[in-house]
Amino acid sequence: MAQRDYEGEGITIHWNSDICQHSGICARGLASVFQPKERPWIKIENGTAQEISAVIDQCPSKALAYTLK
Template identity: 45%
Template sequence: MDGSRIGDAQNTEESLLAQGYRKYTGEDIDIYYNKDICAHVGNCVRGNPAVFEVGRRPWIIADNGGADDNERVINTCPTGALKFIRKN
């Protein structure tokens, strides 16, 4: 799944927030998460537990991983509950 898009449209902050995603800000990449569509498959926490750690608040810290690795992990989310916007 392409975490930079919803359907055929490129992600925008406005569209993601309007659809119920929560923003987790990073220096090079912002990560967005929608709890209402998450199926808790766990690809994120297995993919990079330094970025995605369920027992921590906030549970997503984008700067604990590189933008390329974050994008790779987000693209493994089967439900689209994770999205991203690169800043560069």
């Protein structure tokens, strides 16, 4: 399993590339943070914990998850 953690202000994003369906819901929902063409593709500093968690809740595959701090 390819899991990565991204540490931000008040939130940690957990990302499992193995189960992403590439639906683009995250990128459309919060383009400032989820930028699939960039490396790293998650710019966690560009969103608030509230914005990020709301979009991650819509991820259909659960490839994205989060922990609030």
